Amino acid sequence: xxxxxxxxxxxxxxxxxxxxxxxxxxxxxxxxxxxxxxxxxxxxxxxxxxxxxxxxxxxxxxxxxxxxxxxxxxxxxxxxxxxxxxxxxxxxxxxxxxxxxxxxxxxxxxxx
Amino acid sequence: xxxxxxxxxxxxxxxxxxxxxxxxxxxxxxxxxxxxxxxxxxxxxxxxxxxxxxxxxxxxxxxxxxxxxxxxxxxxxxxxxxxxxxxxxxxxxxxxxxxxxxxxxxxxxxx
Numbered sequence: 001x002x003x004x005x006x007x008x009x010x011x012x013x014x015x016x017x018x019x020x021x022x023x024x025x026x027x028x029x030x031x032x033x034x035x036x037x038x039x040x041x042x043x044x045x046x047x048x049x050x051x052x053x054x055x056x057x058x059x060x061x062x063x064x065x066x067x068x069x070x071x072x073x074x075x076x077x078x079x080x081x082x083x084x085x086x087x088x089x090x091x092x093x094x095x096x097x098x099x100x101x102x103x104x105x106x107x108x109x110x111x112x
Numbered sequence: 113x114x115x116x117x118x119x120x121x122x123x124x125x126x127x128x129x130x131x132x133x134x135x136x137x138x139x140x141x142x143x144x145x146x147x148x149x150x151x152x153x154x155x156x157x158x159x160x161x162x163x164x165x166x167x168x169x170x171x172x173x174x175x176x177x178x179x180x181x182x183x184x185x186x187x188x189x190x191x192x193x194x195x196x197x198x199x200x201x202x203x204x205x206x207x208x209x210x211x212x213x214x215x216x217x218x219x220x221x222x223x
Contacts, residue, residue: 004155033210040121040215040216041215042201042213042214042215042216043156043201043213045210048210058210090155090156092155097144097205097209097210098143098144098163098205098209099144100146100158100161101146101156101158101211102158103148103155103156103157104155105153105154105155106153106154106155
């Protein structure tokens with residue numbers, strides 16, 4: 001099993017550009033999450049999904065959008081990139097609440 | 113909502129010594145407490161977890177203890193090795209059923 005796969009691993013984006021961070025999992029997990037990690041700040045929840053067709057905002061959703069058309073995929077969209085969105089982004093999934101998350105290897109995004 | 117705090121932010125130990133990392137949480141309804149290890153350039157990896165109906169859990173050199181009354185839980189690593197050097201995150205599942213993470217602690221094991 002590949003687990004949780006994120007692409008790309010690195011990306012430099014100019015202010016105002018848009019991009020989609022891809023996340024796919026092959027474990028048939030219903031629950032999927034997007035986090036951002038900034039130095040010394042831990043992991044902040046951006047958006048999450050409890051199943052295909054269902055998404056909800058987390059702690060820091062502004063500037064981002066998500067969709068969940070299939071169980072496997074949970075892409076994160078940045079529409080108008082801003083320097084404050086420079087961060088490392090992690091996608092995670094779990095079979096159910098109250099169980100550990102499996103994380104992807106992350107996408108390091110720099111906005112210039 | 114849930115608030116999880118980790119202190120201190122860094123910890124340095126001599127190889128072979130034990131390391132203890134503590135976390136506190138605020139939501140008394142929290143019932144699941146995982147610990148994650150993050151190595152440089154990688155995603156967090158689950159290393160051990162504990163549920164609220166258990167006071168202690170061990171897995172080889174690592175153990176986790178939970179004190180529900182005081183609302184804190186700790187990660188214990190014995191016989192530390194250089195490969196234990198990493199960032200460690202604690203987390204708690206609160207009433208909203210989502211994990212809330214602490215800010216992480218950087219553990220350095222000196223050879």
